[in-house]
Amino acid sequence: MTAMPRLAAPNGLLIDRNRPVSFTFEGREIQGFHGDTIASALLGADVKVLSRSFKYHRPRGPLTMAGQDANTLVQLPGEPNVLADRTPIRDGLVVKGQNYRGSLEDDRLMILDRFSRFMPVGFYYKTFFKPGLFGGGSWKFWEPKIRAMAGLGVVDLNHPHGYYDKQYLFHDVVVVGGGAAGMSAALKAAEAGADTLLVDENPVLGGALSYARFGPESDGGRSRMQALAARVAAEPRITVMTDASCQGWFADNWLPVIRGKRLYKIRAKAVVVATGSMEQPMVFRHNDLPGVMLGSAAQRLIRHYGVRPGSRAVVAAANSDAYGVALDLMEAGIDVAAIVDLRPEPGDDEVTKAALATGVTVIPGFTPWQTRPGFGMRSIVGVEIARITGEGRAEGEGHSIACDLLCMSTGYSPTAHLLYHSGARLEYDEATAMMAIRRLPDHVFACGSVNGVFDIAAVIQDGERAGWAAACDIGLDAGPEPAAPNRTGAEGQTHPWPIFSHPKGKDFVDFDEDLQVKDILNAMADGYDHVELVKRYSTVGMGPSQGRHSAITTMRLVAKAQGVSPALVGTTTSRPPYQPETFGHLAGRGFEPVRLTPMHHRHLEAGAQMMPAGLWLRPAYYGRKEDREKAIAAEALAVRQNVGIIDVSTLGGLEVRGPDAAEFLNRMYTFAYLKQPVGRARYVLMTDMSGVVTDDGVACRFSDQHFYVTATTSGAQAVYQHMLLMNAQWRLDVDVTNVTASYCGVNIAGPKSREVLARICSDVDLSAEAFPYMAVRTGTVAGIPARLLRVGFVGELGYEIHAPASCGEALWDALMEAGRDFGIRPFGVEAQRLLRLEKGHIIIGQDTDGLTNPVEAAMDWAISRNKPFFVGGRSIAMQEARGITRMLVGFELVDPKAPVPEECHLVVRDGIITGRVTSAVRSPTLGKVVGLAYVARDQSEIGSRFNIKIAGGRMIEAKVVPVPFYDPENKRQEL
Amino acid sequence: MVHYWYNNKPAGVEPVALGLLKFGLRRTYPAKRHFPKAKELKRTYDVAIIGGGGHGLAAAYYLARDWGVTNVAVLDKGYLAGGNTARNTTIVRSNYLTPEGVRFYDESVRLFRDLAEEFDYNLMYSERGHFTLAHTDAALRTMRWRAEVNKHMGVNSELVLRDDVARMVPQLNMSEDVRYPILGALYHPPGAIARHDAVAWGYARGAADRGVEIHQLTEVTAIRPSPGGIELTTNRGTIHAGKVLQATAGMSSVVAKMAGFRLPIRTIPLQACVSLPMKPFLDAIIVSGSLHVYISQSARGELVMGGSTDPYQLYSTRSTLDFKEGLMMHMLELFPFLSEVRLLRQWAGMADMTPDFSPIMGLTPVENYYIDAGWGTYGFKATPVSGKRMAETVATGKVPDILAPFRLDRFSTFDLVGEKGAASVGH
Incomplete structure (x- = not known):
């Protein structure tokens, strides 16, 4: 179908009328323009129902047009729960509704709406779990049925993993929010010399200036926006990031910002939060139906997208902005049937005067009492209004005004998510009927309407003040403190009680969760008084929009029911993220480090099956998977009869040097090392403070003050860290270096290993007398400088050869070549495990567990009984005394x-x-x-x-x- | 016609149990409170319980129900069950490693099954089957160990290998071309999830019905032995209690210090998060120790997810970015199709870690002062059994056999109950 005609420029700021875009919604082809969101294009095509509500399956349309409500969640292929008012359209996009049976237009589950009286707050807790009226149903019977009703969008189990990546950024000052306040702050900070990043979630800078009305003339916002944006563009120290959502504030000004497929992780010296405020809905019967939206949503549709939000409107008003909305609607050709002003009389500001001058009907002292739903509740056809007779009280005879659009402009709440994350304290302020900042953490600043400043001139001043403060905070000379605005304009913006409960209900406090006024009150009646308990019991604020539009109303209802000030009740905590964020953004490219030994490719060439060993990959065995057992047996046989070669580069290597090197090992390990001769290796066994075995290896003494200590593959890093930690306490004259990555290692083992080694090692006397078991030597192997250790895990004559990692392949090749005549064969971890078990050697972690002490492990021979101390020694002695x-x-x-x-x-x-x-x-x-x-x-x-x-x-x-x-x-x- | 802002007046009728119809047909809301409104603190109580989370409330409930001890005050510095009871990922299981642990958690599972009926309160206890994935042969070995001990103790657990995992949880990515391919799993059919808040509320209501006083926003600031008991100073006045039970997970070592003894506990943040609700696609509870991931899909359709504890000690419940980055990187290795699914909210709790990964329950060096602490990452699932058995301990002054292995002085006698191998994720 063709798009309805859009409003003429300058309306439609974000769309390009020369670039039509075609997509489908619920199988129906929709025309929009480049720059449209799914929601704006749908409204532009007169599609009003975008979704079905969570519990009662009521039809819903856009509420905020700012990505702040759950009403616009739609399904894309493989992508559930997408905000239609944030997501741009593109050609061929397939969009569907969510959470219905049948069709979005005719959802069979809407029957639940009629049964809502049977589903009081917390009803899940009270029902379904025992024999009763519902056919003897128990929870086991009901649970699958209820479970089938849960959730919104659908996951596609075959959806491919999308591409996402990450980038780090560093800035002096990050300003979040590019409206008048944010731009002013960024300019001030940048002018003082700060490298400044300005982040905004919208496609253009300007914030409310881009859609709201500032002054009697239509272009009051646009002219200010253009002036500020031009200055920002001309300022070289400001980097602008639009279409970018700052998702949270984490410790030390660590800010995740999502733009496109990338997660930026930004460290800022100072942060200025200029995120503005969220217009708040009213509460009355049927306040959730398509056609009821915030005044600012209607303005966004008009100015951003050139879309008429309706044809005949009623504006519910409690501030001057409502009159701006009425003027905007009239200028867009929409018949404004009435402005229903909750206040006793309209204000006397310029915008209100301009609106009144049009002769529009203003009904002061009245409130919308209920809307009149159209067919299937898919629209509204009118609004019934009533005279306000007290706080939350109204009296009327059902005076009705026909309309298909009801705009609510009765107040704001600061968009304080990032401030809450940062630990700022906000408190309800009776004078303005809004949350107000009471305390900010260091290096965090706030300005504009999030800071309770609404008057546009004051907003700009407040932005400059915050930018100046941020610049000063990071040590820049930003000149004298800018003058503070003399009025904030916060008073009279927000009605303290835009809540009119209806005896028949459907007066929604929380659209996400389909919660009505009575649900909140009944939660308290059930005993859940604390606002956090109200939330948990009723689920208010737990839905996709996380209480953006329900938290303030809930606070008011709780306060009133308890007869205390809302300030005493407070709101529930806001937790990251600011907007729902995809797992893919958080995961990024999924970089998972793998350590490969220098001989890795030789193993692959030899047909090795690799297995993970800590961060490393090691050959399990060489051969095809179906030949696993045969391969392992053949490898083991080669070692027992001829000679085998195994890559042991993954073993930890630690250089311990210094006058106290032997003393250090004496304390770290159970054995004795003070008298260990140079040129000898000695077993090392490590225990923790409770005497539990944690690692083993050998210590090779190459000189009086130099040991080369090996550690297990998976334990090496922890051993190294433990050594550093202990020596930080002991302060011995010793230096410990982890050289694991600098060395490769191979073990050749088997009766022929000496002959193999002799072919390529001429500068070390390999005879049994000159180089006995547990001796260590340095020399060259195939011309490669190497440390030779006559140790063995597999119980045969063998040598470990440790050489520079860069020579790994050359060493491997030389040994394979030298061993060819002897039938040398590479063996993997599996054969090694078999061979060592035949030899009775234990593997730490397999033959020990989280409580094993050396005595239990039959390793008491490795405990030196006549040294004064080693880590775990006291615990081992106590356990022995107690009895093994x-x-x-x-x-x-x-x-x-x-x-x-x-x-x-x-x-x-x-x-x-x-x-x-x-x-x-x-x-x-x-x-x-x-x-x-x-x-x-x-x-x-x-x-x-x-x-x-x-x-x-x-x-x-x-x-x-x-x-x-x-x-x-x-x-x-x-x- | 005058409409009041709210016209349903509490009617003070009997509690409801019959089903939905009753609510619908009744003109006014059934408004017998589950717990009475806050009262002044009395001067003396037979028992004071510090900590109004699941464990403290459960202990209060069983003290009243099983031992007739009703002059009990439960004190909490915040709101009801707002600590780790509100922050866990709601998993209940008994597939532990040590016979002592298996026996203890098995009793908890048995209690959980009957709680809803006992409370007349639906806890949405849902047995989903619990899979602890093994990605290395070392992990596979530990899984077999747990399965063998479980089976020997009469607990339903089995080691299942790769092909069975693929068949039972077809959502999992079984590719071998990933960093940590799935080799097998410990399958524990009774593994369940429950509505965590409701467990605490059910206990609270049951305790309150029997006369227990629950005092929220009541912070204990000093603990002193006094003749015949313990004197507790709070922000709302001083009380004397014959016996005191401390059940303050996250702050256990701080409160114990106030009482005058030390605990071998390191407190480490443990974080979790939840996705937007989706139509159910994952019935099983999946845990991967190697990948530091656990995930289940709640009754609301949200994915409830957690990872390993933070890498440092901290008495704080702030969230971090690193946590969810690492978690999701691994999550997408297991479930690549979730890359466009959205995370809604994250939070943190404080885990009191003991050296052997088992809790501390029973007597303390302070006479008349009992402890229930060291709950690491496993406190929620033990709520019924710890409450029941700690109530017994407090009421009788004697530690029942099932709790004996978990006594505080095991750390000085090396009688540890090593459960590190059964911890769901890394620490």
């Missing part, structure tokens, strides 16, 4: 044909859990099942038998055997 209750033991199965127990199958005695299996495998080398398990202390003697509860609850018997299972005399690793 469990032990880690090696076991075999009594029945060799029994299945292999899985890790973490329980050890059970007489129905009581006494331990669990930590590792178990059917060893190809040993030809039997071996494993490690925790058992009760009195089950831990060699030869003791215990039961393991395996899959299906079956018990199998195991017996305690000595470890190592393989090569118990350690001959092979000491070859």
Whole structure:
């Protein structure tokens, strides 16, 4: 269908009439213009119903046209809950309504509206959960039915992950809100030398100047806007960001700003909040229907989009802006049937006078009492008005005025979200009937109507004052303090009680949640007096617009019911974000760091299956997935019979240097290091303050004052941090450096490993006598400077070679080449686990848990008993004195044909859990099942038998055997 | 015709239980308050409970119901259940790691199931099935450990592997081309969500009906032993209580210090957030420890989501940007189709972390002063059992067996109840 004719320029500031855009809504083709939002284009095409309400499925149309209400939430493909009055149209866009059965126009669930009297506040709490009138229904019966009714938009489970990214920005001063106040503040700060960012959520700067009426003439706002915007554009120190929503204030002026597909994270030295205020709806019967909107919404439609919001209007007034709205409507060709002024008489300002001069009917002392719904409540056809006889009281005979548009201009509330986030304190001010700022945190400033300043000249002055203060705050010389405005114009802007409850209800306080006046009052009647409890019990303010239009009314109702001042009641807390924000914006590109070893690509070339190990990826085994078991067995066999090579670059490497290096290790680890000879490695076992095993590795002494200490792959970073923390207390003369990333490491292991290494290492005597087990040397391997450690995890002759990371591939290639004649084969983590278990070596984190002490883990040999202190030592001694209750033991199965127990199958005695299996495998080398398990202390003697509860609850018997299972005399690793 | 601003006058009729029809047919609102209006504090009480959250209110309820102790005051510095009771993500489960923990939380789950009927108050308790995803073989190992202990203790949990996860939760991204592919999960069918506020309100109403006084906006400022009990100074006057129970999650160590003893607790913010409501698409409760994510879809259609605790200690409930950035990055790895879904609100609570990730309940070094603390990230799900058993402890002066493992002095005797492996997310 073709668009209705739009109003002539200068109305339609945001649209480009030369660029028509076509999209569909509910399957119907709609014409709009570039610059239109979905909502403006729909209203321009005379589509009034945009959505259905959450609970009663009442038809709803735009309320604010500012992205501040839930009435305009629509469905885009794959994108639920989109604000139609914020989202620009584009060709081919497919827009649908939400939350209906049947069609948006004829929603079968609207029957719920008629049953609303059966759904009092908190009714979910009182019903559905026990046998009763509803067919013996219980919660289990009702829950799926209620659940099916929940929610608004629809998620598409196949929707692809959209692209989003992030950018950091840094500015001296960030001004949020580009209206008269914000522009003035930015100008003042920039002129004082501040690098200033001006952020506004609208497509153009100007704020209310761009749509509201300032003065008797129509262009009073536009001329001021153009003047300020021109100065802003000419100021090189101001960066302008429009269409950008500042989503919150976080500690230390950390501001997330969303524009397009990007989340900007901005650090500001000072923040000026110039976010203006939100016009507030009235409460009366049927105040939620399409055709009832804020006066400012009508003005936005006219000036921003050139759309006529209706054809015959009534304006509900309680301030001079209402008269501006009436003038704007009349100039747009809309018949203004009446201005219904809640006040005893209109004001005497210039705008009001100009409106009165048109001869428009003004009915002072009256209020809208209810609107008259059109067919299906999809519009209004009139408004009934009543004479106000007291606060919230009205008296009338149903005097009715025909209209299809009711504009509400009865007051404001500051858009103080960012201020609330920052910890500012606001309090209800009786004189202005609005929330007023009582305290601001350091480096945060506010100006304009969010600061209670409404008179346009005063707003500009207030902006300059805030900009000046922000500039001074960051240490700039901003000249003398600007003069303060002598009047704010806040008095008389907001009616203190625009609430007229109707005996038949449907007088909505919260449009999002379909809450009526009685719901708020009944929540209190149920005992939920505190405003936070009113919120939680009734759900007022918990919907998509987060109480933007219900919080003030709720506060007033609560205060009145309790006979106290609204100031005493206050409003509920505003929490980030300012506007709903997509998960994609927050996630950004989803950068998830992966650490790759220098030999990573060699592993891939060799067909490795990679597995995560902390932040690293390590080869699990080499070969196809379907050949997993075979590959692991072949790798293990190669190590036992010939020689294997494994990448151990992921192990942590820590350089500990200085006169106190040995003393430092003596305190950090359980073993003794003071007398460790140079050229030797020694096992290190770390415990925390409660004596729990946290890490292990080896310490290699390369000189009197220099140790190279290894740590586990996943523990390295924590070990390093722990070392720094402890030494900050001890202040030993020692320097600790994490060199994990600087070194690569390989372990060649197997009976042929010495011969392989000898081919490419000539400057180290590799003989068993000159380079025995647990010795360390420095030398070169294939010309690469290297540290050689004769240590081994797998129980064979072996060498760890640690070399500069940059030489990783060269080292790997050289070893593979040198080992070719010996049948060298790379092995992965899986084979290593098997081999180490045959050897009875524990893996920290697998064979230990969050409470394991070294004695339980059968590691008491690694505890030095004659040193005065190590971290955890006192706790271990206390636990030993108290008695050790469990032990880690090696076991075999009594029945060799029994299945292999899985890790973490329980050890059970007489129905009581006494331990669990930590590792178990059917060893190809040993030809039997071996494993490690925790058992009760009195089950831990060699030869003791215990039961393991395996899959299906079956018990199998195991017996305690000595470890190592393989090569118990350690001959092979000491070859 | 004169219309008043509000013309429904409270009628003082009986409480309602019969269903919706009654509300609709009644001309005036049934207005028996769930809790009476605030009164002056009395001079003396048999028991004073510091903290009017779920735990404190539950203890008050069971004191009155099971032990006939009704001269009880519940004191809260803020509004009813406005602390962590209002800030948690409403998950109830018993798939813990230690036999002591499983037994304790299992009793809680059993109590939860009957609460609605007992209260005549719908808690919207909804068993959804709870999946703790494993992305590494280490995690898979821990899941098996928990499953084995659970099953042994009679709790319904099972380790399920990749293909079963894919079948049971088809919404999950099972791709192997992600940073942390899903290898399996601990499946716990009784895992549930409940309307968290309603749990506390139900206890409050039940306690108030039995004579317990609930004093909101009443802050304890000093705690002193006095003959035959404890003297509490509050902003509304001084009271004497024969016994005092402290149930002040988030501020446990601060209040304990006032009472004169120290707790081995670090207080760390824990944040959560909620999306705009959507039509239900996710029935299960999904937790990933490796990705620091937990998510469920509420009865309103909102996604309720949380992550790991903040990286530092703080007595504050302010929100951070980093939290939701990290959470959503991981959320979209699990559920890529949510990238255009919108977050509505975020908030924070304070988690009292103990060294072994288990709570502290029972006696304290101060005579007549009992503690219920150290609830980390697991307090909500323990509300019924801690209330019931702490009431028993306070009433009898004896610690029941089920609470004995959680005594305060376990930290000096190394009898820890290590539950770190069962914590839903990283810490």
